Every structure is written in C-alpha cells, then in structure tokens.
Amino acid sequence: MLKSFAGEKNLLKISVFVALFFAIFGVIWGSLVSSQIIFFDGLYSLVSVILSLLSLLVAQFIKKGDKMSFPYGKEMLEPVVIIIKYAVILLLCIITLITAIVSLLSGGQETSVGQALIFAFVNTIGCVGVFILLTKNKGESGFVQAEANQWKMDTLISGAVLIGFITALLISFTPFKYLVPYVDPVMVLIVVGYFLKTPIVEITKTFREVLEMSADQSIEAKIKKVITPIESKYQISESILRIAKVGNKLFIDIDFILGPQSKMVTIADQDKIREEIIQHTKDLVYKKWLTVSFTNDKKWAEKVFA
Numbered sequence: 001m002l003k004s005f006a007g008e009k010n011l012l013k014i015s016v017f018v019a020l021f022f023a024i025f026g027v028i029w030g031s032l033v034s035s036q037i038i039f040f041d042g043l044y045s046l047v048s049v050i051l052s053l054l055s056l057l058v059a060q061f062i063k064k065g066d067k068m069s070f071p072y073g074k075e076m077l078e079p080v081v082i083i084i085k086y087a088v089i090l091l092l093c094i095i096t097l098i099t100a101i102v103s104l105l106s107g108g109q110e111t112s113v114g115q116a117l118i119f120a121f122v123n124t125i126g127c128v129g130v131f132i133l134l135t136k137n138k139g140e141s142g143f144v145q146a147e148a149n150q151w152k153m154d155t156l157i158s159g160a161v162l163i164g165f166i167t168a169l170l171i172s173f174t175p176f177k178y179l180v181p182y183v184d185p186v187m188v189l190i191v192v193g194y195f196l197k198t199p200i201v202e203i204t205k206t207f208r209e210v211l212e213m214s215a216d217q218s219i220e221a222k223i224k225k226v227i228t229p230i231e232s233k234y235q236i237s238e239s240i241l242r243i244a245k246v247g248n249k250l251f252i253d254i255d256f257i258l259g260p261q262s263k264m265v266t267i268a269d270q271d272k273i274r275e276e277i278i279q280h281t282k283d284l285v286y287k288k289w290l291t292v293s294f295t296n297d298k299k300w301a302e303k304v305f306a
Contacts, residue, residue, distance in 0.1 A: 008141045011134055012056040015147045018130050019048045022123060022154075029119045033112040036103060037161050037187045038119055040096045044157070047092055048150050051085040055143045062247070073289070078142045078247030079209040085146055086199035086206070089153075093192045093199070100188035108181030113168045120162035127155040139285065142206075142247050149202065153195050160191045215245040219284060223252060226280040230273055231256070234263045240301045250286040252277075255293045255301035265294055 026042020029035075058081045062074040103109050131151040138144040164187040168180050214220065220243055227239055234256075242253040254277070258265065265273075274292050281288065295301055 008059055008139075008144055009056065011137055011141075011144050012052055012059060012147060015130065015134065015151070016049055016052040016056065018126065019045045019052060022126060023049055026119070026123065029115070033115045033119075034109060035111045035116050036096075036100060036109055036184050037157075037164070037191065038116060040188060040192070041123065041154070041157055041161065043096075044089075044092060044154060047088060048154070051088060051150075052147060055081060055085070055146065059143050073249055073287075075247030075249040075287070076210070079206045082142055082146050082206045083203055083210065085150075086202045089150070090196070090199040090203070093196050096188060097192045097196075100185040100192065103185040104182065104189070109184040110181050111165075111168070111184050113165055113172065113180065117162070117165045117169065120158060120165050124155065124158040124162050127151055127158050131155050146202070149198060153198060157191050157195070160187060209244075209246050215243040215250065219243060219245070219250070222284060223254075223277075223281060226277055227254065230276065234258075234265055234269070235261050237261070238298070245286065248286050249289060250284060251289045251291075252281075253291045253293075253303075255295065257298050257301055258294060258296050270294060 023042050023046035026038055026045055028042070030037075030039030030042050058077050062077055131148060131154075134144055134148040134151060138148055164183055168183040171177060171183070172180050220241065223241060223243065227241065230236070231239060236256050237259050238257040240255040240257070242251075244251045256265075256273075270292065274290060277292065278288065278290060293301070
C-alpha cells in the first residue's frame, strides 16, 4: 500500500491535507483549553500547510521541462524553497519561545488538562503515522525529506505534550498542584528550545547546495572509486573531479589529463568511459549531469579564464 503513495506529488498532497486537519484542530482546541503548547502545535501545522503547498507547487514547476530558460534544470529552486521553509519555522520557534518566557514570568497558564490530553493523544498517533509514511517513501526527494523532518518535529512536539499533560494531571492530585499552571509554558520552552537546532542545521546544510559547494564525501569517494580503474587502464596519471549536489540532481565534472605515457583515447573510448561511469554510479539515485573531458594541457581543466 505504501508503494502506491511513493510519488513525490502524492506524498506532498497527503502531508498538506493531514497538516491542514491538525492545524485547524490544534488552533481551535488550544484556544478552547487555553494551552500555549497546543496552540503552538496547531500554528506550526498551519505554517506547515502553507510551506507544503509551496513545496508541491515548486515540485510541479521543476518537473516541467524548460531548457530554453533553464538550460541546467530547475533543481536549484528546491534548496531555495527548503531554506525558506526552515527560516519560517525558525522564526515561529523564536516567537513562541519568547511568548512562553513571558507567560512563565507572569505566573504560568491555567489549562484544562483533561481536554488537552485528548488532543495530545490523537495528534501524536496521527503525526507518527504520517512521519512513517514519508520516511519510508522519501527516496532522494529533498522536498519529501523536508516534509518528513517537519512531521518528525511535530511528532516529538505532540509526544512531549502528551507526557507533559499526563505529568500535569498526576501533579494535580498532589500537594504540588500549584505548579500545574507552569507545566504548559515549561513544555513550550523545552520543546521549542530543543527544535531550534533542526531548522538551523538544515538551513546550513541546504545553503551549501545554493552555493554549489562540494557534495558529501561519501559521494565523492564512490565516484573516485569508479575513476581509479579507468586511469589505470589508459595510464592517465591525473584527473580533476568536481561534484556538486543541487536538489536531487548531481553535477559530476571530470577532467582527465593525458600525458606522454597515456594510451590513445579515441572518441569511442571516451563514450565507453562515460557509459562506465554512469553504470557504476547507478546506486547514487540522483539525476546526474555528467561532463567528462580529456586534455593534454592541464590549463583547460581549470575551467575559469579571464
């Protein structure tokens, strides 16, 4: 059944519809029971809906071919959108954190604990389900990975809320029941404070793609392992490898520098080498933009000229 949802578009649609349900549920329920943490959960889901819709629209736009306007593809839009998503989430976390601190300093927040528990239980189950679905079917889609991260955050938020309100309910039957109003803002501080790390880390990681910095070292090691036998076969002493990952596209640029000892590399040989590289990198499940060049003069491998 999960495989039927494997398409990026379908997964994003599921994320949007479920997030919309929990957004409305959370905002209304949080207002009714006077809970900052539930209201934040609902507001977070509402922001997620808007950001998921943005991801869905951009994902559809990227898949439409337009080689005239985008000769290298539209994949650069993916990391840009992901940065926007996490920047908005980061801003929401900071605002909520400040609100919780103000509430804590002003005497806490009176909350209907029993009704809050109902929301926390239903929300936690729903978030776990969507997170598992996205994680099992994400493939190499940056959009679906970002959605999965959002649902992971929401799952942990909901789980923390559930534990927090169970704790508050237990405290209400003890001599320390005067602490119950502080449970809600304290939960906000703990949950939001913890999740500040995720958008910061993801923005930093995705920004590397926007700057077209080097891809992950494991990818580079894989491609170097493919290149080494080719260099040995044709007695090529040097090569220059450049790799950049942008969205789900991998740009691979290889310059083989031939010397006096190198065997003759015909046009047919060059095409065989390109085919060999593609065949041996199939386990890197990205779209690949492969450029393989051969030169006797290293200066042509430098690529940049005044």
